[in-house]
Amino acid sequence: MKEKLSDLYAKDGTKTVLASVLSILIGLAMGSLIILVVGLANPNLGISGAWDGIRLTFAGIFSTGRDAAGALTFGFNSTNLGNMLFRATPLILTGLSVAVAFKTGLFNIGAPGQYLMGTAATLVIALSIPSGTMPGVMVWLLAFLGGTLAGALWGCIPGLVKAFLNINEVLACIMTNWIAANLVTWIFDGSKFRNLVENTKSGYIYKTTYALTQVDGVWTYVDGKGVSTAKMGLDKIFPGSQVNGGILIAIAIAILIYILMSKTTLGYQLKACGANRHAARYAGIADRRNIVLSMAIAGALSGAAAALYYLSSNTEFFWSTYQSLPATGFNGIPVALLAASNPIAVIFTGCFMSMLDIVGLQLTNLTAYNEYITDVIIAIIVYLSAFSLMIKLFLTGRKKRRAQAPVSESGGAQGAPAPEDGTRQEGGGQA
Amino acid sequence: MEADNIIEMLHITKEFPGIVANDDITLQLRRGEIHALLGENGAGKSTLMSVLFGLYQPEAGQIRKNGQVVKIQNPNDATALGIGMVHQHFKLIDVFTVLDNIILGAETTKLGFLQKKAAREKVQALSERYGLKVDLDAKVEDITVGMQQRVEILKMLYRDNEILIFDEPTAVLTPQEIEELMETMKSFAKEGKSILFISHKLNEIMAVADRVTVLRKGKCVGTIQTKDTDKQALSNMMVGRPVQLEVQKTPAKPGKTVLEVQGLRVVDRIHKRDAVRDVSFNVREGEIVCIAGIDGNGQSELVYGLTGLERVSAGTVKLCGQDISRATIHHRSGNMSHIPEDRHKHGLVLDFTLEQNMVLQRFREKRFQNAGFINKGAVRSYTQALIRQYDVRSGQGPVTVVRSMSGGNQQKAIIARELDRENPLIVAVQPTRGLDVGAIEYIHQQLVEERDKGRGVLLVSLELDEVMSLSDRILVMYGGEIVGELDPKKTTVEELGLYMAGAKRMTKGGRAQ
Ligand SMILES: Nc1ncnc2c1ncn2[C@@H]1O[C@H](COP(=O)(O)OP(=O)(O)OP(=O)(O)O)[C@@H](O)[C@H]1O
Ligand SMILES: [Mg+2]
Numbered sequence: 001m002k003e004k005l006s007d008l009y010a011k012d013g014t015k016t017v018l019a020s021v022l023s024i025l026i027g028l029a030m031g032s033l034i035i036l037v038v039g040l041a042n043p044n045l046g047i048s049g050a051w052d053g054i055r056l057t058f059a060g061i062f063s064t065g066r067d068a069a070g071a072l073t074f075g076f077n078s079t080n081l082g083n084m085l086f087r088a089t090p091l092i093l094t095g096l097s098v099a100v101a102f103k104t105g106l107f108n109i110g111a112p113g114q115y116l117m118g119t120a121a122t123l124v125i126a127l128s129i130p131s132g133t134m135p136g137v138m139v140w141l142l143a144f145l146g147g148t149l150a151g152a153l154w155g156c157i158p159g160l161v162k163a164f165l166n167i168n169e170v171l172a173c174i175m176t177n178w179i180a181a182n183l184v185t186w187i188f189d190g191s192k193f194r195n196l197v198e199n200t201k202s203g204y205i206y207k208t209t210y211a212l213t214q215v216d217g218v219w220t221y222v223d224g225k226g227v228s229t230a231k232m233g234l235d236k237i238f239p240g241s242q243v244n245g246g247i248l249i250a251i252a253i254a255i256l257i258y259i260l261m262s263k264t265t266l267g268y269q270l271k272a273c274g275a276n277r278h279a280a281r282y283a284g285i286a287d288r289r290n291i292v293l294s295m296a297i298a299g300a301l302s303g304a305a306a307a308l309y310y311l312s313s314n315t316e317f318f319w320s321t322y323q324s325l326p327a328t329g330f331n332g333i334p335v336a337l338l339a340a341s342n343p344i345a346v347i348f349t350g351c352f353m354s355m356l357d358i359v360g361l362q363l364t365n366l367t368a369y370n371e372y373i374t375d376v377i378i379a380i381i382v383y384l385s386a387f388s389l390m391i392k393l394f395l396t397g398r399k400k401r402r403a404q405a406p407v408s409e410s411g412g413a414q415g416a417p418a419p420e421d422g423t424r425q426e427g428g429g430q431a
Numbered sequence: 432m433e434a435d436n437i438i439e440m441l442h443i444t445k446e447f448p449g450i451v452a453n454d455d456i457t458l459q460l461r462r463g464e465i466h467a468l469l470g471e472n473g474a475g476k477s478t479l480m481s482v483l484f485g486l487y488q489p490e491a492g493q494i495r496k497n498g499q500v501v502k503i504q505n506p507n508d509a510t511a512l513g514i515g516m517v518h519q520h521f522k523l524i525d526v527f528t529v530l531d532n533i534i535l536g537a538e539t540t541k542l543g544f545l546q547k548k549a550a551r552e553k554v555q556a557l558s559e560r561y562g563l564k565v566d567l568d569a570k571v572e573d574i575t576v577g578m579q580q581r582v583e584i585l586k587m588l589y590r591d592n593e594i595l596i597f598d599e600p601t602a603v604l605t606p607q608e609i610e611e612l613m614e615t616m617k618s619f620a621k622e623g624k625s626i627l628f629i630s631h632k633l634n635e636i637m638a639v640a641d642r643v644t645v646l647r648k649g650k651c652v653g654t655i656q657t658k659d660t661d662k663q664a665l666s667n668m669m670v671g672r673p674v675q676l677e678v679q680k681t682p683a684k685p686g687k688t689v690l691e692v693q694g695l696r697v698v699d700r701i702h703k704r705d706a707v708r709d710v711s712f713n714v715r716e717g718e719i720v721c722i723a724g725i726d727g728n729g730q731s732e733l734v735y736g737l738t739g740l741e742r743v744s745a746g747t748v749k750l751c752g753q754d755i756s757r758a759t760i761h762h763r764s765g766n767m768s769h770i771p772e773d774r775h776k777h778g779l780v781l782d783f784t785l786e787q788n789m790v791l792q793r794f795r796e797k798r799f800q801n802a803g804f805i806n807k808g809a810v811r812s813y814t815q816a817l818i819r820q821y822d823v824r825s826g827q828g829p830v831t832v833v834r835s836m837s838g839g840n841q842q843k844a845i846i847a848r849e850l851d852r853e854n855p856l857i858v859a860v861q862p863t864r865g866l867d868v869g870a871i872e873y874i875h876q877q878l879v880e881e882r883d884k885g886r887g888v889l890l891v892s893l894e895l896d897e898v899m900s901l902s903d904r905i906l907v908m909y910g911g912e913i914v915g916e917l918d919p920k921k922t923t924v925e926e927l928g929l930y931m932a933g934a935k936r937m938t939k940g941g942r943a944q
Contacts, residue, residue, distance in 0.1 A: 265795060265800050265804070267803055272783065275779045275780045278777050279779060279791070281760065282771060282777040282778070284759065284761030285791075381718055
């Protein structure tokens with residue numbers, strides 16, 4: 001049994017998982033520390049308030065409020081869990097978007113722009129088809145595919161620029177992000193899609209549950225005539241939450257991406273181009289086409305993220321976006337990093353990131369802390385996820401030291417973490 | 432009598448997953464000697480030197496300097512002990528200038544500001560003293576491999592190292608540069624520096640080394656004085672069987688034309704001038720045609736043009752009767768195998784496994800895929816067959832990450848992949864670079880066998896021995912043109928040298944001028 005355990009430890013994958021778990025734990029621990037300090041500094045909170053905060057940080061997802069005596073209670077909370085899955089849906093997809101690009105040697109920091117373009121396309125399509133012209137499923141599908149395609153096309157731009165002009169994709173992505181932000185504002189500014197029915201909401205676009213309907217000979221938007229993602233029974237499991245079938249679609253897409261990347265010839269080509277573009281070209285693989293394709297797939301995933309989020313029936317789009325970019329797009333980066341770009345792991349890290357959101361809400365609702373404390377925790381984890389490679393090296397070094405201990409007669413025991421798992425020193429000098 | 436050992440590596444053992452790279456190896460380096468390290472590809476030479484340079488920690492054994500046990504945990508420790516290393520594959524930063532590369536990591540600063548002037552003077556002095564010509568302000572990516580190597584040597588000298596490790600320094604050099612390097616090494620030894628020198632070229636070892644230690648499969652076979660041995664004995668010692676140092680072949684029986692090149696021009700992208708100027712020749716079935724020449728006379732660009740890595744600006748290339756001058760690489764590789772010059776840049780995806788690299792061109796074939804899904808089983812068994820046939824050694828077989836393989840075995844993997852594709856034309860650029868004598872023997876045999884099967888072989892080589900012994904026809908390139916066509920049986924190395932240096936050329940009719 002001991003034998004087996006050490007075998008498992010020696011595996012590269014195990015170390016990757018451990019490194020990510022460690023970054024998460026360190027992030028949570030540091031968050032707790034901040035909560036403690038803030039608590040002690042704030043007479044409204046004190047040590048007991050801090051203790052509540054810390055418990056919520058770790059287990060907020062299972063929080064069920066406070067009992068009569070005012071103590072925190074924990075248990076199965078269908079609302080929290082369902083909402084976590086709901087919020088995880090777009091994060092998983094933007095995480096996949098960044099992960100696919102990473103695997104093919106590209107850094108897709110353009111996810112926010114692709115997400116915005118996906119949003120715009122989804123909403124324009126869903127809100128342009130008058131009710132009754134076709135079955136709701138068709139409208140839903142068109143809107144979903146339209147959003148995905150818009151994301152893909154937007155992702156193509158940095159891909160093309162990189163492939164043909166050799167301009168760094170990060171620069172191109174940042175520019176396309178802001179172009180998207182302005183373009184989307186321009187599309188919706190003064191458009192008929194702005195929500196004028198509920199007049200307090202003129203900054204928002206209609207939800208997709210609205211559809212153009214003829215009332216007394218006049219075309220107006222009517223709620224309930226539009227489309228939304230089917231619940232697929234999830235509302236029965238998680239009553240009182242916003243969850244819908246989108247999460248199942250996201251998980252299915254993650255599995256498809258896993259298969260695409262590790263089992264198919266297309267994935268093989270994409271990875272070859274990412275790992276060594278020159279060698280891929282030498283072997284007759286169309287390197288340019290593959291770079292564009294990688295970015296298109298990445299963009300499609302971000303577009304799909306937006307489509308699923310806005311087709312959910314309980315989200316509204318604030319259309320004046322030219323000053324800011326959607327955080328969901330950027331949060332794909334830590335989701336992918338924590339998952340070490342493994343598409344299956346992205347499902348879990350996506351859920352984890354959305355769980356922190358829920359924790360933030362719990363802190364706001366149940367304590368005198370506000371949700372921004374979880375933003376701090378997320379920030380720490382994001383930093384650490386970038387360091388997870390170093391943590392991994394550290395784990396490798398620890399293993400080595402242990403292995404060396406028995407032969408230490410001449411004092412050669414404390415080996416520095418030798419950079420040897422796969423990163424051979426000799427290679428790659430000239431390339 | 433106690434020998435004056437400056438470095439002793441005692442009972443060194445170093446393991447990697449699936450392989451013991453160094454198994455109880457003891458090596459003693461005397462002050463002021465040139466000590467050669469010889470062994471087959473994957474015998475553990477680079478690993479042993481990396482241990483001495485602090486890149487790897489051995490599982491067992493100790494290192495002594497001047498009789499004192501020392502611990503070398505990283506290259507900084509090694510530098511502090513006066514140990515410097517020129518790696519098999521250089522470690523320079525492409526976008527830095529030569530000077531910046533030399534002083535990197537050993538900068539002198541004043542209040543945090545670089546003191547480049549002093550550094551420049553020191554480097555210039557060293558470069559003059561040893562005749563190591565470099566262009567201090569050029570970027571590394573723009574200079575030749577030979578100059579990159581001089582940069583690496585200057586790096587060691589700049590750090591005042593007294594123990595110099597050269598890991599296969601001559602594999603990438605032209606014969607002229609090798610001459611110069613040998614002289615430089617001798618002058619280092621005369622000054623009392625001690626040198627460890629890895630090479631597969633027995634001539635070089637016999638010429639400069641005082642002693643030689645032979646490794647085989649991770650074990651030490653023995654250390655002998657070069658004056659007490661000869662090339663044949665050394666090669667038998669390292670391979671463990673008699674090696675045929677001469678190529679055995681019958682006269683060629685050329686058939687139909689496979690490759691026909693007419694008025695080819697290829698532009699050198701960096702310097703924006705014609706690197707290949709109006710070149711015409713052909714290669715027939717069943718013959719080995721060799722392009723000889725000093726490095727940098729357009730051979731690389733010619734190959735780029737033929738294989739499609741670079742666009743041709745004029746002329747035609749016909750392969751098996753088909754005009755391929757504008758065809759895609761994918762299209763060409765259906766009839767053409769290509770052993771590339773730069774194995775790390777073009778030949779391999781270093782972070783892929785061996786099996787993934789073995790099907791780099793063939794993964795689309797029916798046997799390796801099924802409706803777009805890779806047939807892992809078929810890829811695995813195909814790789815295993817090639818590993819066996821070509822004796823590609825690695826720690827974990829088909830799933831070894833190629834980056835971790837020894838340089839020579841990386842090369843063998845490429846050759847296995849390219850020859851097994853059974854194409855009518857084989858373009859081989861420096862195919863035996865970095866291979867041990869046993870492997871060279873085998874690859875030469877294979878190339879002759881391919882020829883006898885009726886394939887056309889276009890060989891580009893800088894090594895005169897290889898050119899003379901392997902080819903059926905020699906084309907000499909100088910200044911981007913073909914200046915002579917020679918018959919290896921009727922010419923001499925001296926005559927070849929004159930053509931290569933541009934001192935002699937043939938007119939279009941074929942007469943010497
Ligand atoms: N970092 C590493 N990880 C795993 N295996 C390694 C690593 N470095 C070397 N090896 C293995 O150790 C063995 C010895 O490699 P080494 O590079 O020392 O050979 P070498 O004698 O220098 O050969 P060559 O003449 O081909 O350069 C090889 O089988 C190689 O696959
Ligand atoms: Mg080596």
